[in-house]
């Protein structure tokens with residue numbers, strides 16, 4: 001999978017995303033360390049065991065570099081940054097029944113704003129899945145010759 005580049009000086013504003021989420025009774029917020037085990041269990045169940053390693057790395061940092069989408073205290077999605085490498089966004093996941101409602105986009109934009117606030121000017125989407133999601137949501141551009149990237153030495157699949 002190739003990587004993509006996002007110009008953080010040009011990302012969409014956050015407030016309209018959070019407003020849209022409020023209308024869906026969805027809260028986007030940074031994960032709390034006391035919830036770590038519950039979150040990692042959810043990540044393992046929805047994204048697979050290997051992804052737990054990446055999500056776990058987010059809890060090695062304060063503030064935690066993982067955002068959650070929740071409804072009535074139930075996790076419905078998450079997004080990580082600085083999990084696989086510095087300046088990398090991902091992994092991310094919205095549960096199947098909640099997809100195509102803008103939740104993945106809100107998690108992405110929330111995370112990219114956090115990265116910009118931390119001083120990054122560009123962000124890298126590492127080993128992208130659905131490139132179109134990143135292109136339409138935040139204008140991400142494919143990085144030529146970026147495959148194989150950081151996952152070239154990955155022992156998993």
Ligand SMILES: CC(C)(COP(=O)(O)OP(=O)(O)OC[C@H]1O[C@@H](n2cnc3c(N)ncnc32)[C@H](O)[C@@H]1OP(=O)(O)O)[C@@H](O)C(=O)NCCC(=O)NCCS
Pocket residue numbers: 090091092093094095098099100101102103104105106127128129130132133134136137
């Ligand atoms: C990718 C994912 C996080 C997107 O979350 P989502 O909540 O379903 O996406 P959104 O509703 O926020 O979509 C935002 C935009 O991206 C588009 N989009 C979303 N998923 C897409 C896909 N797989 N292919 C093409 N476009 C896609 C939507 O059509 C929407 O476009 P619009 O703004 O023009 O309407 C979610 O589908 C998911 O968890 N997939 C499985 C895990 C995965 O692939 N993670 C990414 C690894 S890099």
